[in-house]
Every structure is written in C-alpha cells, then in structure tokens.
Amino acid sequence: MKKILFILCFIGYMSFGYSQVDRTQQPASSPAPSIEIGNPQKIVFDNGLTLLVVENHKLPQVNINLRMDRDLVAENEKVGTSDLLSRMMGKGSKSIPKDDFEAEIDFMGASLSFSKNGSYASTLKKYFPRVMELLYETTLHPNFLEEEFQKEKDKTIEGLRANEKSVTSAARRVENFLSYGKKHPFGEFITEEGVSKLTLNDIEEKYKELYHAGNTYMIVSGDVVFEEVVALVKQYFSRWEAKKRSYTELNDPINAQTTTLHFVEMPNAVQTEIALLNLASLSRQNPDYFPIMVANQVLGGGGEARLFLNLREDKGYTYGAYSSFRTEHKTKSIFRAGSSVRNEVADSATVEILKEVKRLTNEPITNEELELVKAKYAGSFILSLENPELIASFAFNVLTQDLDKDFYRDFLKNINAVQPEDVQRVAKKYLLYDQARIVVTGKGREILDALENISFEGKKLPIEYHDKYGNSIERPNYDVKAPEGINASYIITQHLKAIGGTEKLKSINSLKTNYSGEIQGTTLAIESTVTNEKQMLVEMKMMGSTMQKQVINKTKGYMITQGQKMDLEGDMLSKMIEDAEIFPELNMDTETIEFLGEVDLDGVKAYEIKVSDNKTLFYDINSFYKLQSTETVSIQEQIQTTIIKFKDHKETEGIILPHTTVVSMGPQEINFTLEKATFNDPIDPQIFE
Structure with a gap:
C-alpha cells in the first residue's frame, strides 16, 4: 500500500505546485460601487408574524424561509432538546402521514428542512401554493410519534459516538465551553448521557416554547407576486398563536485576565488544533464593525492573508491558517485565529499566531493589503446581490438587529472608508493577544513538553489542562509502562x-x-508489482490511460508522469527503495523501534510503535493486524502528515491482507479497495528497467 501513498504524495506535489498564486500584483483601487438593493415588501399580521417578500422573476423558483427570532436560552440538563425537535419536524402532520408527506415533497422536486431557528423550503413556482400548505401542516400541526422520536434519538446518539474521536469536534467544543461557560447556550454541548434522558414530552414542551407567531418572520423570495403571497400566508398562518416574548438574562462571558494556554488531551490526534480566542461586545450597530471586518480579512481572510502567508507559505506548518470574527448581537461576539498543524511544530505555530495578532495591533497595515481586502469585499458582496434570499436576509437583519435602513446599501461605502489607522485602532481594542485563551488540542505525548516551555514577550505562558469536554484535569502522565512481555519486538513477531x-x-x-479508488469523481486504478529483491513497479491509470508510472530497481529508480520522465535521486530515491518491500515488518530492526504504549484508535485498542522519527504504526492488541500508519513527508519543501488506515482484513492464498485502505493527506481522503492480489507469479525482470 506504500506505493499508493507515494503516488498520492506526487499528486499533492503537482497540485501544490500549480496552485501557487502570484500575490505580488495588487488590484487597482477604485471607488465603492453604488449598491441598489430593493426593499422587500412587508406586512405584519395581527398575530405578530412578519412577512417579507422579494420578487425576482428570473427563474420559476420560490424559496420560503421561516425564521424565529428567539432569545438565547441555555437548555442546561435538557441540552439537545431543540436539536432533536428540529429532527422531528418535517415528518408529516396530524392529517398527513410521514410517508405520504415525504413522497409528495419528492414528487414535486421540492425541499423542506428544519433547524433550531426555523425552516426552509424551496420549490418550483407551480408547486408554491401546495408547498406553502405543507409547510403550514408540518409547522402548526406536527405529529410527534414515540417511534420517530426513538429513531431520531438513536441517530443522535450514533452521531455522537461516531464523532467521539474527532479532534476538530473536541477542539471546537472546548473552545466554546471555555469562552462562554457551561451555562451559556454557546458553551453547552450535547452528550450521550443527556440525550438518553430526553423524553417525547420534552420535545413537545420545546415545540410550544419555540413555535409561535410572535417575533417570527417569513421571508418569501423568487418568482412570486406580493399580493398572492399575502393571501396564502393569511390563509394558513394568520391564526397561528402569538406569544409574548420572554427575556432570559445570560451570564456575561469575559476574556481571560492574561493570555493562557489551554491544552486539550486527544491521544489519537495526528495534527494539533490551535485557536487564539477573544470575546468582544461588538455588533453590526457598532461603528467599529467595518474596520474589524477589514482587520480580520487582513489577518486571516484567505490565501493572501497574513496567517496563511506565514504558517503555510513561509513556514510550511499547515495546509491553511485563518481567522474569523463571528458577530453576535444578543451576546458577546467571538474572534478566532487558528490552524491545524503538524504535532512537531505546535509550539512554534502557536507563537507565530500570537506574533501576527500582535503585529496587527502594533503596526498599520499596508495600503496594498487594504486595497486587496476592499476589492475582495466589492466582488463578493456584489455577487451576493444576485441571491434574492440573501437580500431578504438583509432585511431580516435590519429588523431584528435594529440596523440603519441603509446598512447594506452603504456596506461597500463603509468598507471603502476604512483606513489603516482604523484597522490598527480596532485591532488594539478587540484583538487582545495579551488577554487571549489559546486552546491547543492534540496528542500530549508529542506536544506538551514544548507547549509548556512557550515564552512570549519574555514571559512563559501559563498552561491549564483539560479533557475533551473542557473539564479541568491534572497534567497527563506519559510514562509508558508496558505490560509484562510487551515490547516492539513482540508486537512485530x-x-x-x-x-x-x-x-x-x-x-x-x-x-x-x-x-481501485476515486478522487474528485474520477476513478483510479492502481496496479503494482513488488519483489523481495527491492524491485517495484506501480502504474496509476485513469479511464484506461496510464497517468503515472514508478519504477524501483534495487539501487535506482524513476517516475513518469504524463509522459515526462524524472530520475529519482537523493532522499526520495532512498525512501522508495526502503519501502520496496512485500512485507516491511520482515526486515524491521526491532532494536531501533520504540514502543509508545496502548492507545484507543477509532474505538479499537491498539499498540503504537515508532519506527522512525517521522513514522508510527498501530497494531490491534488482540488480532495484531496493522490498523494504521502515520507519517510526515516532505512535498515541495512543505511538510505534510499522511494517515493510512488498513481495514477489512481478509485471507488471500493463506495470507491476511487489508482489503480496504483509506489514505488521508490533509483535507483529502481516498478509499482504495483491493480488487486482486496474487503471489509468486512469474515476473519478467525487464519491467523494472
């Protein structure tokens, strides 16, 4: 399977090389274009339901968005109720069975979905009246059945279990937990234990709490006529019960007193998640909103931003590094700057993120950076105006966030008015690198010693330790005490x-x-021949044509890609000669292998051994089948981590081989299936020439 890895690495090499963009040419500055945004037509019914209609007759399509403007409320011991409620909605009504309801939606080619904050429907114009009626049926008269509730409850628990080992999920969960607190709706999270205790009555009570006409907005956009929409909504929703808005006081989350590292232990992590976090009282009403949007874009808004240029382009620590400023108007907004990096550079990457945030607060941005951001905003904002639903969302934001009626008409004008000194001012005010929570989620055995020695501005950063749910824990102990008789030699044997x-x-x-495998919709066929004399031939084919060929013949080798031959040399040649093995474990020097301990690998107990500075292997503690290989490789001077998972072990001619192999390299994951394997066939030595 190592042959597949090097093919993929070469694919990565080629794609990485061609993906480089010349960022030295900045776009010319130009005045902010005039923005014409039509006002949605509006009517408020007696029950408090507000209807917004955006007519757009370009296509015979209609979108319906029902939004409930509710207070932020923590669910506490009932957390997960609103999520389960959204899963229960849209499954028919008291008068229409679920199967009939879903069949009719499918027949019309329509879509209907629910979330915690409302629902969304899309349909062709000719079916619009019927879809509106179905939306009414399932919204006002849902049929909550115990059988469906148990199904959705089981699905939720299954999803939680499947996500149990996700490093990214754990990182985001703890980031929100530490930032907002466990009694805040943004800080609480769903658990299997909590979901198990929920009852159908909890769902029914949550429905009564959320689903009513008060502070609810229906946004209809597309090929419609205002008067006809009004008539339909009046027919189906005007008698919807209204309730008074109930206000719930939230705890006020605050920033850290001093910048502190928060380490989250995830033993299965092959990369480290880093996030620098600040909270801020800043909504769209605030005059600082536009400068902070520009500041965020300069820092981490894309491939031309500072974090990306530093951590990926310059240092090669990661595939990408970004920042975001999530604006809230009912609680504190949150700023996040972060990346997913190789374990061995977790400490260095953390320091670089801090440096970039500090630089933004201490130095004015360049005019070139500013003009690039303005040009990006102009292009993306103007393009967004083609979406009638988004225009309706603008109106929703204006109404619910008490924005100036011309907020979006003047959006680009206000972006264009931002100057370098404005960016530096708001960066100093809101991006508090000296009062940040830095959440680092990863494999402590490999990163913790270095993290604990991080110094910034001459001071060692304090560090706290957490489990994957944010609970404080003692510093993990990584002293490996191997079970009696268990060592690397025993595992390999x-x-x-x-x-x-x-x-x-x-x-x-x-x-x-x-x-056989598939990448970006294209089927790959990989044929390989390897001997016990350090000879290997690998051919990768797409649609019957050979796209790449690799040959190793004892002490030499070459690669042909789309007709271009390249002789292998140096480290790449040495590495491929080393890996030209039928069964690599046969020739391993167990004296040089380090036993790292027992780990949980996707729910399976496994022994972990380190066979080189950049490669670890994992073996099932019961079957001793190889489950995973983790290796860092260099591609065009960029260090990348590749994970190969071996599954579906079956016998072939008396030998156990994995019949499914999953290769993950950065954001790309490819499943390969072993179609055929034969041993000791006659081999023509000329194929290796």
Missing part, C-alpha cells in the same frame, strides 16, 4: 504470525495487486 507466519511470508517472492 505477533503481527507476522497473525498475517500468515514468518516462514510463509518469507516464501513469497513477488506480489501483484490491483486497487
């Missing part, structure tokens, strides 16, 4: 025994394999 036995494996002189 047992692995060889498990997959066929050393004698059987040594009798294999050659192995031919055929794999």
Whole structure:
C-alpha cells in the first residue's frame, strides 16, 4: 500500500505546485460601487408574524424561509432538546402521514428542512401554493410519534459516538465551553448521557416554547407576486398563536485576565488544533464593525492573508491558517485565529499566531493589503446581490438587529472608508493577544513538553489542562509502562504470525495487486508489482490511460508522469527503495523501534510503535493486524502528515491482507479497495528497467 501513498504524495506535489498564486500584483483601487438593493415588501399580521417578500422573476423558483427570532436560552440538563425537535419536524402532520408527506415533497422536486431557528423550503413556482400548505401542516400541526422520536434519538446518539474521536469536534467544543461557560447556550454541548434522558414530552414542551407567531418572520423570495403571497400566508398562518416574548438574562462571558494556554488531551490526534480566542461586545450597530471586518480579512481572510502567508507559505506548518470574527448581537461576539498543524511544530505555530495578532495591533497595515481586502469585499458582496434570499436576509437583519435602513446599501461605502489607522485602532481594542485563551488540542505525548516551555514577550505562558469536554484535569502522565512481555519486538513477531507466519511470508517472492479508488469523481486504478529483491513497479491509470508510472530497481529508480520522465535521486530515491518491500515488518530492526504504549484508535485498542522519527504504526492488541500508519513527508519543501488506515482484513492464498485502505493527506481522503492480489507469479525482470 506504500506505493499508493507515494503516488498520492506526487499528486499533492503537482497540485501544490500549480496552485501557487502570484500575490505580488495588487488590484487597482477604485471607488465603492453604488449598491441598489430593493426593499422587500412587508406586512405584519395581527398575530405578530412578519412577512417579507422579494420578487425576482428570473427563474420559476420560490424559496420560503421561516425564521424565529428567539432569545438565547441555555437548555442546561435538557441540552439537545431543540436539536432533536428540529429532527422531528418535517415528518408529516396530524392529517398527513410521514410517508405520504415525504413522497409528495419528492414528487414535486421540492425541499423542506428544519433547524433550531426555523425552516426552509424551496420549490418550483407551480408547486408554491401546495408547498406553502405543507409547510403550514408540518409547522402548526406536527405529529410527534414515540417511534420517530426513538429513531431520531438513536441517530443522535450514533452521531455522537461516531464523532467521539474527532479532534476538530473536541477542539471546537472546548473552545466554546471555555469562552462562554457551561451555562451559556454557546458553551453547552450535547452528550450521550443527556440525550438518553430526553423524553417525547420534552420535545413537545420545546415545540410550544419555540413555535409561535410572535417575533417570527417569513421571508418569501423568487418568482412570486406580493399580493398572492399575502393571501396564502393569511390563509394558513394568520391564526397561528402569538406569544409574548420572554427575556432570559445570560451570564456575561469575559476574556481571560492574561493570555493562557489551554491544552486539550486527544491521544489519537495526528495534527494539533490551535485557536487564539477573544470575546468582544461588538455588533453590526457598532461603528467599529467595518474596520474589524477589514482587520480580520487582513489577518486571516484567505490565501493572501497574513496567517496563511506565514504558517503555510513561509513556514510550511499547515495546509491553511485563518481567522474569523463571528458577530453576535444578543451576546458577546467571538474572534478566532487558528490552524491545524503538524504535532512537531505546535509550539512554534502557536507563537507565530500570537506574533501576527500582535503585529496587527502594533503596526498599520499596508495600503496594498487594504486595497486587496476592499476589492475582495466589492466582488463578493456584489455577487451576493444576485441571491434574492440573501437580500431578504438583509432585511431580516435590519429588523431584528435594529440596523440603519441603509446598512447594506452603504456596506461597500463603509468598507471603502476604512483606513489603516482604523484597522490598527480596532485591532488594539478587540484583538487582545495579551488577554487571549489559546486552546491547543492534540496528542500530549508529542506536544506538551514544548507547549509548556512557550515564552512570549519574555514571559512563559501559563498552561491549564483539560479533557475533551473542557473539564479541568491534572497534567497527563506519559510514562509508558508496558505490560509484562510487551515490547516492539513482540508486537512485530505477533503481527507476522497473525498475517500468515514468518516462514510463509518469507516464501513469497513477488506480489501483484490491483486497487481501485476515486478522487474528485474520477476513478483510479492502481496496479503494482513488488519483489523481495527491492524491485517495484506501480502504474496509476485513469479511464484506461496510464497517468503515472514508478519504477524501483534495487539501487535506482524513476517516475513518469504524463509522459515526462524524472530520475529519482537523493532522499526520495532512498525512501522508495526502503519501502520496496512485500512485507516491511520482515526486515524491521526491532532494536531501533520504540514502543509508545496502548492507545484507543477509532474505538479499537491498539499498540503504537515508532519506527522512525517521522513514522508510527498501530497494531490491534488482540488480532495484531496493522490498523494504521502515520507519517510526515516532505512535498515541495512543505511538510505534510499522511494517515493510512488498513481495514477489512481478509485471507488471500493463506495470507491476511487489508482489503480496504483509506489514505488521508490533509483535507483529502481516498478509499482504495483491493480488487486482486496474487503471489509468486512469474515476473519478467525487464519491467523494472
């Protein structure tokens, strides 16, 4: 399977090379274009329901968005109720069975979905009246059945279990928990234990709390006529019960007193999640809103922003580094700057993020940076005006956030008015690098010692330790106490025994394999031949044509990609000669292998061993099958981590081989299936020339 890895690395090499953008050419400055945004037509019904209609007759399509403007309320011990409620909605009504309801939606080619804050429907114009009626049925007369509730409850629990080992999910959960607190709706999170205790009555009570006409907005956009929409809404929703708005006081989350590292232990992490976090009292009403949007874009708004240029382009720590400023008007807004980086550079990347935030507060941005951001905003904002639903959302924001009626008409004018000194001013005010929570989620055995020695501005950063739910814990202990008799030599010996036995494996002189996979919708076929004499031939084909060929012949090798031949040399040649093995474990020097301990790997207990500075292997503690390989490789001077998972182990000619192999390299994941494997076929030595 190592052959597939190097093919993918070369694909990454090629795509990375061609993806570079010349960012030295800045766009010319130009005045903010005039923005014409039509006012949605509006009517407020007696029950408090507000209807907004945006007519757009370009396409015979209609979108319906029902939005409930509710206070932020923590669910506490009932957390997850509103999520389950949204799953229960849209499954028919008291008068229409679920199957009939869903069949009719499918027949019309329509869509209907619910969230915690409302619902969304999309349909062709000719079906609009019927879809409005179905929306009425399922919104005002839902049919909550115990059977459906149990199904959705089980699905939720299944999803939580499947996500249990997700490093990214754990990182975001703890980031919000530490920023907002466990009694805040943004800080609480769903757990299996909590969901298990929920009842159908909890769902029904939550429905009564959320679903009413008060402070509710229906936004209809597309090929419609205002008067006809009014008539339909009046027919179906005008008698919807109204309720008075209830105000709930939230705890006021605050920033850290001093910048502190918060380490979150995730033993299965192959990369480290880093997030620098600040809270701010800043809504769209605030005159600082436009400068802070520009500041965020300069810092981490894309491939031309400072974080990306530093951590990826310059240092090669990561595939990407970004920042965001999530604006809230009912609670504190949150700023986040972060990245997912290789474990060995977690400390260095943390320092670089701090440096970039500090630089934004201490130095004015350049005119070139400012003009680039303004040009990006102009292009994306003008393009967004083609979306009638988004225009209706603008009106919703104006009404619910008490914005100036010309807020969006003047949006680009206000962006264009921002100057470098404005960006520096708001950066100093809101991006508090000296009062930040820095949440670092990863594999402590590999990163914690370095994290604990981070100094910034001459001071060592304090550090706190957390589990994956944000609870404070003692510093993890990584002293490896191997079970009696368990060491690297034993693990390798047992692995060889498990997959066929050393004698059987040594009798294999050659192995031919055929794999199939898919990348970006294109089917890959990979054929390989490897011998026990350091010879290997690998061909990657797409649509029957050979796209790439690799050959290793004892001490030399070459690669052909789309007709271009490249002789292998240096580290790449040495590495591929080293990996030209049928069964790599047969020739491992167990004296140089380090036993790292027992870990939980996707719910399976596994032994972890370190075979080199950049490669670890994992073996099932019961079957001793190889489950995973984690390796860092250099591609065009960029260090990247590649994970290969081995699954579906089956016997072929008396030898156990994984029949499913999952290769993950950065954001890309490819599943390969072993279609055919044969041993000791006659091999023409000329194929390696």
